[in-house]
Amino acid sequence: MQQSQYKSNSELKYLARMQTGRYMGILAGTILLNFVITLVAANIFSSLVPVTTAVGYIINYILVFAVQVVTSVLNVGLSFIFLKSACNMQSTISDLFCGFRKNTSKALKLSAIIAVVESICMIPLDIASVQLTDVLESVNLNDLSLMLAGGSLDSYEILESYNVFYNAMMKFYLIMLVCTVISVILTLPFFPAFYMILDFPSWSAGTILKKSFEIMSGNKLRLFMLYLSFLPLYLLSIFTCGIALIWVIPYMKMAETNFYLDMMAVRNKTINSCV
Incomplete structure (x- = not known):
C-alpha cells in the first residue's frame, strides 16, 4: 500500500472537527458518562480492601484491574457511537452499553489483554506513586506543616524540604x-480491535487480534503522529482548568474513528484491486 492512498492527519482532523461539532452533545455526554462509571466503580471496589499491608495492596490492585477490564467493554459502545456519528447516523445513550448486550465475551477477552499490557507498562508508575506518597507524608507532617503553622524552621530547613518535594x-x-x-506505543497494534468487534461480529477474539496487528502494520507511526498532534490542545486545556477537554477528547476520538475508517477503506480498495 502506498502511503499517499491515505488521508493526511490534517484531513482526518478536519473531518473530525465537522463531525464533532454536529454531534457534540451525544459524543461529550457518553464520554463523560463512561468516565464517571469507570471512576465510581474503581473507587467503590478500591475502598473495599485497605492498602495498609502488602497483601491488601495486591488484592486491591487485582480488584481495580478487574473493574478496568469490565468497564473497558464500554469502549465498544463508544466506538459504536463514534462510528455512527462519522457516518451521519443518530446515536442514543443506550448505544454506550451495546458491548454488554452482544459479543461481551470477545470484548472482555480483548479488554483483558489490553489491560495487562497497560498495567505492565504502568508498574514503574505504581512504584513511584507509593514512593511519592511516602515522601509527601514525611515532608508534610514534619517540615512543611511546622513551617505553615509559623513554627521555627530556618531557611536551610525550608529549602531542603522544598528540594525533597x-x-x-x-x-x-x-x-x-x-x-x-x-503504553501508547505498545497498545497501538490493538487500536482497531473494538471497532472490528462491531464490523466483524462473527470473528473470534483471536482473529480480531491477528487482523488488528495485520492492519496496523505500517500504520502505527501514522496513528502515533495523529495522537501527538493533539498534544498542544491538551496543554492549552490546562489554562481552562480542563474545561476545554469536553471538546478536545471527543474531537480526538472522532479523529481516531476517521483514521480507522480511512485505513479500512484503503485496505478494501487494495484487496478489490487484487481480485
Missing part, C-alpha cells in the same frame, strides 16, 4: 510521561 514530584512526572508513552 520538588525532586520527588519531578521524578514522578517524568516516570509518568515515560510510562504513558511506552
